[in-house]
Amino acid sequence: MNSNTSRRQFLAAAAMAPVAGTVMAAATQATPAAGGAAAFAFDHQPVPLPYRPGKLDGLSERLVQSHWENNYVGAVKALAVVRGRLQQAMADTSLPPYVYNGLKREQLFRTGSVVLHELYFGSLGGDGKAGAAVRSRIAGSFGSYDAWETEFRRIGNGLGGGSGWVVLGYNQHLKLLENYWMADHSTAPATTTPLLVMDMYEHAYQMDYGAAAAKYIDAFFNNINWEAVEQRA
Numbered sequence: 001m002n003s004n005t006s007r008r009q010f011l012a013a014a015a016m017a018p019v020a021g022t023v024m025a026a027a028t029q030a031t032p033a034a035g036g037a038a039a040f041a042f043d044h045q046p047v048p049l050p051y052r053p054g055k056l057d058g059l060s061e062r063l064v065q066s067h068w069e070n071n072y073v074g075a076v077k078a079l080a081v082v083r084g085r086l087q088q089a090m091a092d093t094s095l096p097p098y099v100y101n102g103l104k105r106e107q108l109f110r111t112g113s114v115v116l117h118e119l120y121f122g123s124l125g126g127d128g129k130a131g132a133a134v135r136s137r138i139a140g141s142f143g144s145y146d147a148w149e150t151e152f153r154r155i156g157n158g159l160g161g162g163s164g165w166v167v168l169g170y171n172q173h174l175k176l177l178e179n180y181w182m183a184d185h186s187t188a189p190a191t192t193t194p195l196l197v198m199d200m201y202e203h204a205y206q207m208d209y210g211a212a213a214a215k216y217i218d219a220f221f222n223n224i225n226w227e228a229v230e231q232r233a
């Protein structure tokens with residue numbers, strides 16, 4: 001996945017919707033840190049929710065705010081810590097490369113969490129009604145919109161009680177829309193642009209639905225912002 005492209009697309013989607021609420025207070029744009037090349041010193045700040053946390057149908061304000069604040073912002077902060085440690089490690093010529101790579105592994109994992117959470121929150125805030133154009137495009141790859149939805153839900157239900165992500169993505173290499181199962185933040189399919197992202201970690205629904213993952217998936221579908229999803233295509 002191209003994280004820069006995904007981020008631009010998320011920001012474009014976020015710009016479409018009204019923004020409000022206390023989460024805005026922490027919002028700033030991501031900019032390369034002064035005094036260092038971006039690849040080593042990129043300063044990624046939390047992106048606000050593109051809607052009030054209490055706006056979603058069937059996903060409580062408490063749940064959405066907690067998810068954004070603790071899991072997403074927590075990942076942003078952790079990524080910043082890892083980046084700082086990487087800068088220190090780069091300056092330490094005695095550090096074995098395999099120890100350095102332990103930090104690179106953390107960077108990969110935290111980056112996946114940050115990007116996927118931004119795409120997840122940006123996938124929501126709509127009325128769940130897919131327009132004719134996106135339904136037709138999905139049907140072009142899956143045979144029908146209903147076949148796509150059935151598989152997407154099935155993958156989600158398979159992750160219920162565990163953790164992972166479900167992604168409708170466009171595989172740039174295969175020129176194909178597919179649904180992907182992802183076990184964690186670092187198992188993204190190659191050359192694939194994520195279009196619709198569903199968080200299946202228990203923290204995404206346990207507060208509202210306990211272990212009833214299928215009810216959370218219903219709520220997710222009722223809140224999909226298809227206009228934002230289409231902009232990622």
Ligand SMILES: [Fe+2]
Pocket residue numbers: 067071072117199201203204
């Ligand atoms: Fe999450």
